[in-house]
Amino acid sequence: MSSIHGSARPRPVWSFPEYEPVGIDLGSRAAVAVCDRNQDTGPDADDALLDRLGVTAGSRLVDLACGTGSLVVQAARRGAEAHGVDVSAEMLAFAEARARRHGVAPRWHRAGFLDYAHRAGPADVVTTKSALHQLPGFWKQQALRDTAALLRPGGTFYLYDIVFSFAPDAADTHLQRWIDTAERPEGEGFTHAEYHCRRR
Numbered sequence: 001m002s003s004i005h006g007s008a009r010p011r012p013v014w015s016f017p018e019y020e021p022v023g024i025d026l027g028s029r030a031a032v033a034v035c036d037r038n039q040d041t042g043p044d045a046d047d048a049l050l051d052r053l054g055v056t057a058g059s060r061l062v063d064l065a066c067g068t069g070s071l072v073v074q075a076a077r078r079g080a081e082a083h084g085v086d087v088s089a090e091m092l093a094f095a096e097a098r099a100r101r102h103g104v105a106p107r108w109h110r111a112g113f114l115d116y117a118h119r120a121g122p123a124d125v126v127t128t129k130s131a132l133h134q135l136p137g138f139w140k141q142q143a144l145r146d147t148a149a150l151l152r153p154g155g156t157f158y159l160y161d162i163v164f165s166f167a168p169d170a171a172d173t174h175l176q177r178w179i180d181t182a183e184r185p186e187g188e189g190f191t192h193a194e195y196h197c198r199r200r
């Protein structure tokens with residue numbers, strides 16, 4: 001039986017459409033498996049991050065846009081109360097299967113940055129990796145405000161995402177150079193085709 005909860009609160013129709021795919025449509029099992037492989041994470045990297053954030057048995061961690069759930073599963077394996085939140089049902093199904101393989105049962109929530117209804121106590125740690133860029137500027141601000149409300153006083157927020165350091169006028173050149181150098185051969189990371197299908 002699935003343990004993925006529908007944890008979204010109603011939002012006005014004019015709210016940002018979080019459930020419409022941005023870039024690659026991750027609505028297929030195959031695409032999710034590729035994403036998991038390319039995400040270049042794993043138990044060692046997750047443990048290093050969890051150590052750094054002070055996540056131990058009994059900590060409450062919320063990972064927003066958890067994707068295939070490796071950080072959440074690793075937190076649960078050390079006894080934390082771990083919550084993984086993502087808009088993608090396929091991502092959550094993959095994450096849930098990963099948890100089952102490791103004999104842990106984190107709480108999975110199908111929800112977005114903007115509509116996640118947190119029904120547990122305040123979190124000690126909130127993380128989000130490689131995802132906040134999906135929201136335009138105003139909505140990022142709203143998401144960060146809502147994220148702060150999840151934390152206990154003195155809790156820790158960890159954000160990992162893309163930061164561009166070039167002037168706006170140089171965007172075309174820099175973005176093209178970045179894509180040209182970031183693409184990898186099939187099986188070793190995101191490919192040329194994957195970078196070039198991100199525009200919709």
Ligand SMILES: C[S@@+](CC[C@H](N)C(=O)[O-])C[C@H]1O[C@@H](n2cnc3c(N)ncnc32)[C@H](O)[C@@H]1O
Nearest residue numbers: 018039065066067086087088112113129131134
């Ligand atoms: C590049 S993946 C990163 C996954 C994971 N955080 C990691 O580091 O492996 C981006 C994730 O963000 C999710 N996502 C996109 N927009 C979202 C939103 N508005 N709210 C929550 N999750 C979102 C996608 O479904 C996807 O799982």
